[in-house]
Amino acid sequence: MKRYTRLRQPTIKQLKKGNVRGQFIPFQPILVRVFHWGFALSLTVILLTGLELHHPANFLALNFGKVLMAHIVFSWFGLGFVAIRIADAIVRRDDSLIPKIDDLKTFPKLIAYYIFLRSSPPPSRKYNSGQVFIYFSWILLFLVASLLGLTSYWQGKHLIGVWRLVGGFQVLRWIKFTISIYFLATIPLHLYLLLTEDLSHLQAMITGYERKPPPN
């Protein structure tokens, strides 16, 4: 005889009853998630407005004053989110985004996995070595680009040392363009690997919890 279970109970309760393989563990704290989505939005606006300022598109008739304003405002937002993430990392003593020697050691194995020479990725910390390198470089380059942005914003009135170190406005502009190309090349990679490797990371970035598979 068939027995029916009411589904009106919260799903999580049912899952706790053992219907799920593995267990749910807290993976992304709230501040990390706030940083991630806030930074993603800010970076998107910064990149799009930056490209428009660099090379105005023929099919867009935008008010450049407003485009520049959006670029600057979202750069400040981006800096704010990075500051939140750094503060959170310091408070929680979270070094998951800082590359370590072990990451360098496992990186060739990870690349071997990505080019189909291994069947599974090497064991890693919270993020694998490729993720650590890319995320760390993003934060670093965003800070560099922000510093250069502020230098150009103040037009040589402040941060004169940076101006001299870089070698002028045109070089500064070129470095910012190069950084934006790096972001544009690595963000699609991030999205691709996110969608094809482990969707539970995306779930964790929204809910905060990730399903940890049972030990084999």
Next chain:
Amino acid sequence: MLSRRDFLKLVVKGAMLGNFYQLISPPLAQAVAAGEVNKLPVVMIETGTCTGDSISLDNIWTPTFSDILSNIVDWRYDWSMMQAHGDAAYQVLQETYDKMPNEFILIVQGAMIQRDGGHYNHVAYDGAKLITGLELVRRFGLKAKYVVAIGSCAAYGGPVSGYPNPSQATGVQNILPERRVINISGCPAHPDWIMGTLLHLALYGEPELEKYGRPKLFYGETVHNRCPRRHDYDQGIFATEIGQKECLFRVGCKGPVTYADCPIRRWNDRFNWPIGCNTPCIGCTEPGYPDLMSPFSAHSPDIPFPGGTKVTTDKIGLGVLEITSVAIVGHAAISLYKGRIQKNLLKSSVKSRHRPSVKKVKTCHQYRLKKPCNEE
């Protein structure tokens, strides 16, 4: 005598009205005549140059350059302007060096040629010995009251130091690290910038300099900030070809990265300036000109590759994005073929031991699991 504040006002007023020298020269000539100001002893040494800055300086209209030479400054040595030549000319130079230490102003026009000890640029005979520009500028620079580099070549190397820079040319500051060099960049430098700086030196000493050693009173703002077409930029109205009357940003105008007061001072006795005749600013006053500013019709500089090939920055950027796209698509195709994507998605998305299937219960319109969770 004019106060410094009045002088600075005249600099701006003269730029607006186009009669800087008319405004500045009468009080200055009076001050010189009354003995309040000494005539400036000036020595101009030309090194790796096209003499464009001398030609530019000669373009002063009212008063003429000769008025300035005879009434305001003591222009002692300048091989483009002086009548004496040979030993007689060199004697004047040597006399200034010996008798006026720390009194004269050294003006350098042209890049410093460094290769092979500077022997690709001889500027004088001392008896039978050839003197290089490098040696002469260093010798005089250490004894001058002020050192002024006019033109982009003298200031930062300019076109002479352009890629691949076979003569290893550089700016004056790099060969005179002991001295603070006042740079009056530009290709050529505007006559107002040269004379205005010299007059400031004579009357009030060294002017306030900006980050690259240029007087702030002439190089304090970008061309872009003062451009009469700035409103076009702000509204996104751009010329699509050189020669059109809108903002020239899209066709490579370097106004946003160039510090100079060309928009208000303009050229040829305030007659016109590049943007006024619908050609983009080429950024001739900035360090790195012309390499960093070329091609003049594009924003970013071309990147040199071994073998002499140059590729535009935009092409490199697009190339990187194309490679990334191809790599991602290729990886996705192989992953699908090998079943990795399917495996990963199943692994990360199937959460139950068995998929719960549901059946509608008609009586109370509730959904229930066909199979209970605990039933194994």
